[in-house]
Amino acid sequence: MTSQESMIERPEVSPPEPWAFPQAQRSQLANGLAVVSYDVPGQYVISVCLAVPMPLEREPRDREGIATIMARTLDEGTALHTAEEFAELLERKGIALGAGVNDAGLIVNLDVSKRHLSEALDLLSQAVREPAFPANEVSRHVKSRLAEIDQERAVPGQRAAIEFIATYFDPDERASRPTGGTKATVSAITPQDLVAFHAVNVVPAGATVVVAGDLGDLDVVSQIRAALGSWSGTAAEVVEPPEARRAADAARVVFLDRPGSVQTEFYIGCPGPDHSVEGGWAPFQVLGFVVGGSPNARVDSVLREDKGFTYGIRSGFRPRRRGGMFLTSGSVRADSTVEALGLLLDILDKAREGFTAQETKAGVDFIGRTAPGRYATADTVAEEAAGLSLEGLTTEFTTANLLALAEVDPEILAAAYGRYVDGQWTVVIVGDASLYAGGVRGLDRGEVTVIPA
Numbered sequence: 497m498t499s500q501e502s503m504i505e506r507p508e509v510s511p512p513e514p515w516a517f518p519q520a521q522r523s524q525l526a527n528g529l530a531v532v533s534y535d536v537p538g539q540y541v542i543s544v545c546l547a548v549p550m551p552l553e554r555e556p557r558d559r560e561g562i563a564t565i566m567a568r569t570l571d572e573g574t575a576l577h578t579a580e581e582f583a584e585l586l587e588r589k590g591i592a593l594g595a596g597v598n599d600a601g602l603i604v605n606l607d608v609s610k611r612h613l614s615e616a617l618d619l620l621s622q623a624v625r626e627p628a629f630p631a632n633e634v635s636r637h638v639k640s641r642l643a644e645i646d647q648e649r650a651v652p653g654q655r656a657a658i659e660f661i662a663t664y665f666d667p668d669e670r671a672s673r674p675t676g677g678t679k680a681t682v683s684a685i686t687p688q689d690l691v692a693f694h695a696v697n698v699v700p701a702g703a704t705v706v707v708a709g710d711l712g713d714l715d716v717v718s719q720i721r722a723a724l725g726s727w728s729g730t731a732a733e734v735v736e737p738p739e740a741r742r743a744a745d746a747a748r749v750v751f752l753d754r755p756g757s758v759q760t761e762f763y764i765g766c767p768g769p770d771h772s773v774e775g776g777w778a779p780f781q782v783l784g785f786v787v788g789g790s791p792n793a794r795v796d797s798v799l800r801e802d803k804g805f806t807y808g809i810r811s812g813f814r815p816r817r818r819g820g821m822f823l824t825s826g827s828v829r830a831d832s833t834v835e836a837l838g839l840l841l842d843i844l845d846k847a848r849e850g851f852t853a854q855e856t857k858a859g860v861d862f863i864g865r866t867a868p869g870r871y872a873t874a875d876t877v878a879e880e881a882a883g884l885s886l887e888g889l890t891t892e893f894t895t896a897n898l899l900a901l902a903e904v905d906p907e908i909l910a911a912a913y914g915r916y917v918d919g920q921w922t923v924v925i926v927g928d929a930s931l932y933a934g935g936v937r938g939l940d941r942g943e944v945t946v947i948p949a
Contacts, residue, residue: 512865514864514898514899514901514902515864515867515868515871515898516895516898516899517534517871517877517880517891517892517894517895518534518535518536518708518877519534519535520532520533520534520881520890520891520892521533521534521535521716523717525700525720525721525724525725526725527700527701527724527725527726527727527728528700528701528702528703528730529700529701529703529704529705529720529724529725529727530703530704530705530885531704531705531707531716531717531720532704532705532706532707532881532885532890533706533707533708533711533716533717534706534707534708534709534711534874534877534878534881535709535710535711535712536708536709536710536711536873536874536877537710537712538710539708539709539710539873539874540609540610540709540710541607541608541609541610541709541874541875542607542608542609542610542613542616542707542708542709542710542711542874543605543606543607543706543707543708543709543873543874543875543877543878543879544605544606544607544608544616544617544620544705544706544707544708544878545603545604545605545606545705545706545878545879545881545882546602546603546604546606546620546624546703546704546705546706546882547601547602547603547703547704547705547706547882547883547885547886548601548602548603548604548697548698548699548702548703549600549601549702549703549886550563550597550600550601550602550697550698551599551600551601551737551817552597552599552670552671552675553670553737554696554697555670555677555693556689557681558680558681558684559677559681559684559685559689559693560670560673560674560677560678560681560682561641561674561675561676561677561678561681561682561685562677562681562685562689562690562693563597563602563675563693563697564596564597564641564675564676564677565634565637565638565641565677565682565685565690566602566627566629566690566693566694566698567595567596567597567602567604568595568637568640568641569627569629569633569634569637569690570595570604570623570624570627571583571586571593571594571595571623571627572627572628572629572630572633572634572637573627573628573629573630573633574622574623574626574627574628575622575626575628576622576626577622578628578630579628579630579633582619582622582623585619586619589608589609589612589615589616590608590609590612591606591607591608591612591615591616591619592605592606592607592608593605593606593616593619593620593623595623597675598675598886599670599671599675599816599817600816600817600886600887601886602697602698603879603882603883603886604620604623604624605875605878605879606620607875610709610710610714613714613719614719614722614723617719617720617722617723617724618723620723620724621723621724621727624698624724624727625724625727627690627694629687629690629691629694630687631687634685634686634687634690638682638683638685641676641677641682642679642682642683644676645674645676645678645679645682648674649949652754652757652759652761652827652926652949653761653763653825653827653926655752655761655926655949656752656761656762656763656825656924656925656926657763657825658674659750659752659763659924659926660763660765660922660924661673661674663743663746663748663750663922663924664742664743664746664765664821664922665740665741665742665743665746666740666741666742666743666744667743668741669740669741670740671740671816672740672743695729698729699727699728699729699730700724700727700728700729701729701730704881704882704885705720705724706877706878706881706882706885707720707878708874708875708877708878708881709874710874737818738818739770739816739818739819740816740818740819742767745943746920746922747920747921747922747942748922748923748942748943748944748945749923749924749925749936749941749942749943749944749945750923750924750925750944750945750947751925751927751929751932751933751936751944751945751946751947752924752925752926752927752929752947752948752949753927753928753929753930753933753946753947753948753949754926754927754928754929754949755928755929755930756928757830757926757927757928758829758830759827759828759829759830759927760827760828760829760830760832760833760836760925760926760927760928760932761825761826761827761925761926761927762809762824762825762826762827762828762836762837762840762923762924762925763823763824763825763923763924763925763926764823764824764825764840764841764844764921764922764923764924765821765822765823765824765921765922766821766822766916766917766918766919766920766921766922767819767820767821767822767916768780768813768814768815768819768820768821768822768823768916769813769815769819769820769915769916770815770816770817770818770819770820770887771815771884771887771889771893772887775908775912776896776897776900777815777893777897778863778897778898778900778901778903778904779904779908779909779911779912780813780912781813781859781863781897781901782856782859782860782863782901782904782909783813783859783909783912783913784811784812784813785858785859785862785863786851786855786856786858786859786909787811787824787843787844787847787913788809788810788811788812788824789810789811789812789859789862790862791808792858793811794843794847794855795809795810795811795824795840795843795844796808796809798839798843799828799836799839799840803832803835803836803839805828805829805832805835805836806826806827806828806829806836807826807827808826809824809825809826809827809828809840810824810825810826811823811824811844813916817886817887822916822917824840824844830927830928830931830932833925833927833931833932833935833936834932834935834936834938834939837923837925837936837939837941838939838941841921841923841939841941844917844921845917845919847913847917848910848913848914848917848919849910850906850909850910851906851909851910851913852906853905853906856904856905856906856909859904859909860901860902860904863898863901864898864901867898871894877891880894921941921942923941923942926949929946933946
C-alpha cells in the first residue's frame with residue numbers, strides 16, 4: 497500500500513435500517529374470505545397461502561388425525577377430476593400444491609409461475625371446495641400415516657417429542673396427543689368422516705388467502721374472486737379455547753428405555769408465552785438465540801465446544817395459538833448422558849441470573865440483520881402472513897417486533913426469561929436406562945420414571 501493510499505479515509509458504514517415487510521393490500525370478498533397481497537418485484541413464482549381457522553379441538557376424539565388426513569387428500573381428486581387427472585393438470589402447468597395443519601388451522605400452499613396463476617387458482621378452488629375423498633386414496637393415506645406413526649416411535653427425537661407432550665400437558669387436553677392422531681384414531685377414519693368434517697370446517701368465513709410475488713399488471717382481487725368468490729359456508733361458532741393446561745405432575749423426568757443406544761436424546765421444556773405476550777415478542781426471539789440458538793450460544797459453547805458431548809442442542813420459545821413453551825432438545829453421546837443433562841439444566845437455570853451486553857447485542861443483531869434473508873422470497877412472505885392470520889395477527893406484528901429489537905437490553909432479557917423459566921422442568925430422555933437412569937436420579941431433578949421406548 498502506498499503512502500497516498502494509506503491516507504485515504506475509509507467511508508463510514510452506517511448500520512442497516514430495520515427491515516420491514518412489503519406493504520400489504522387488503523380486501524374482503526362478500527363470502528367473508530380475506531384477501532391479502534404483497535407485491536415482491538422480481539419474484540415471478542407466485543406463492544399463494546390459504547389459511548382456514550380450524551383448531552384441532554374440533555376433531556372428534558375417536559377420529560383425531562382427521563384434519564391431517566383431510567389436508568393430505570384435498571388434491572386426490574375433485575368433483576371434476578380423478579386423482580390422476582388432477583395430478584396431471586398440476587404437472588402440466590408446473591403447479592406445486594400442498595396442505596398441512598397445525599394447532600390453529602389448515603394452510604394450503606400453492607406455488608406457480610406468474611403466467612399460470614389463474615389456472616392454478618382454479619385448481620386450488622376445486623381442491624378446497626370440492627374434494628372427492630375417493631376411498632382408495634383415503635385408504636392409501638391412512639396406511640401411510642399409520643406407517644409414519646411406527647416410524648415416529650422408532651426415531652429417538654420424534655419419540656421424545658411425543659412423550660414430552662403426553663407428559664407436559666394435562667391428558668384431557670388435545671395438545672397432549674399427536675397432531676396427526678394415533679393408530680387407533682387414524683385407522684377408524686373413513687371417506688364419509690372426511691366429507692362431514694370438511695363440510696363443517698373448510699369454509700371461507702374467517703379464512704384468509706395470501707398472494708405474494710411480482711404482482712405487477714395482475715388484478716389479484718379479481719382473480720381470487722373469480723376462483724373463490726362463489727365458495728360458501730359459515731364455520732361453526734368459534735369459541736376460542738383457553739391455553740392448554742399443563743399436567744399437575746409435569747415437572748418430572750421420564751426416561752424412555754432404549755437398550756444399547758449409542759446416543760441419548762433430551763427433550764426439556766417449561767411454559768412460555770404466545771405472540772400476544774405483554775411487553776412484546778422481540779425479547780423471546782433474542783433469548784432463543786442467546787441460550788441455545790447458535791453454535792456460540794450458552795448451551796453449545798459448553799456441551800459442544802468445551803465438552804464435545806454433542807453435535808448441537810437447540811433452545812427456543814415456541815408459541816402456540818394460546819400460550820407456548822420454552823423447549824430445548826438434541827442428542828448427546830450416551831456415555832455423557834448424566835453429566836450432559838446436569839450441565840444442560842444448570843445452564844438453563846443459571847440464565848435466570850442475567851445476560852451480558854455482548855451476547856444481547858449478538859442476539860439482537862442476528863435476529864434483525866438476518867430478517868431480509870429469512871423473508872427474501874415470496875413463499876416465506878406468504879407463509880408468514882398466513883400463519884399469523886390464524887392467530888388474528890398481520891405481518892405488521894413481524895415488522896413491529898423487528899423495530900422493537902432496538903430497545904432490547906440485558907435487563908429486558910433477564911425479566912422476560914425469569915417471567916417464564918422457573919426451573920420446573922419437564923424432562924424426557926431416550927436412551928439406555930439400565931446404564932444411566934441411576935445417575936439421572938442422582939441429579940435430584942425430580943421423580944424419574946422409566947418406561948419402554
